[in-house]
Amino acid sequence: MAEIIGVKLHVSKKRILATIPLAGAAIAYLVIREHGLKDYLVGVAPQFNVNLVDSWTWMWDFIIMGAFLIAAVSILFGKRWIRIAPAGPIFLCGSAAILSLDAFFPYDTLGPLQYVVPYLVKANVWIINSFDLGTAIAKENLMLLRGEHGPMALQVFWPSAGVHSIIIYSLVMMAFLLKMNIERKRKAVYFVIGILGTIGINMIRIFSLSVFVLKVSTDPTKFEEFHGIAGEIMFLPWIFIFLLIVTSIETKRMKRLVS
Structure with missing residues (x-):
């Protein structure tokens, strides 16, 4: 669309x-x-x-x-x-x-894709502890959480950390930008902004999963139900809205140039 x-x-x-x-x-x-x-x-x-x-x-x-x-x-x-x-x-x-x-x-079979996960986990634990949402400890890709419903350990692998969404975003955005008749610098700016936004969405995803454990439930079945949809309900709206914003900005800009 x-x-x-x-x-x-x-x-x-x-x-x-x-x-x-x-x-x-x-x-x-x-x-x-x-x-x-x-x-x-x-x-x-x-x-x-x-x-x-x-x-x-x-x-x-x-x-x-x-x-x-x-x-x-x-x-x-x-x-x-x-x-x-x-x-x-x-x-x-x-x-x-x-x-x-x-x-x-x-899991962590594909080592290179797992590389950034510990950094995302540490950042998430820092946010949880800073806002006093519960007790959180990070060890490599493992998060030890204790909240209102007791303790639970979450082991984060690259798909759950949203690394796949960065790869997919990169492919989609490159295809989208390559066919746009704008300067390379502007394309690069849009691409980088999108990467940063996608990383931000991934952080929100990990944070929301943690908050679910801390505040909602530590039941594995309920957690898996939320885990299964959390990524897509955040990533899909983000990439759709971002593409629309880029299209809108460039359409208005082209109209101004033509006028």
Whole structure:
């Protein structure tokens, strides 16, 4: 949406109608997933040496949605889709790739991606102790928390720290900026601001998980439910809003230059 706003494109009704069966197939996958397909994927996971089943099943969601979107924009825009709307497919396919890494190489198997995690953990513990939200101790990628509902230890690995969101943001933003007709310095500024913002969102994510333990519950099941959605409900709105802001700023700037 952020990419095609303000772009004058003529798409025939036939092309639009041709995407409906694709949308139907994607929706059918999501329905079938909840009626047996997910259980099948869980069952075959050991055959592929999958270590994290949740990332494995979620990976297929992104693969299917990525394939649907690439097929849809190819029908709507032809080969031009790579210049017109690459951000969505890159986000979905990038997420699928990250989830595959998490499924087959979990926890701290991929050392380089784990490198920044201890620094984020220490920063989070400092914030908790500074605001007296509870007791927090950091040791490498381990957080020892004690709050209103008792103690709990959280071991933070690179996906939970949001390292994957920085990678995905970088891919999406590079595709988005490369096709914008603005100076390289401005592109670099937007890119760096976005990286800093994404790191900030990741810090908020780790902080929110900690606050959940300190103030809401130390029940592992409830924590996993919140942990499973915390990252996406923060990262997706952030990247969408940031892309819209960049688009709005540059659109207004171009109008001023033209006038």
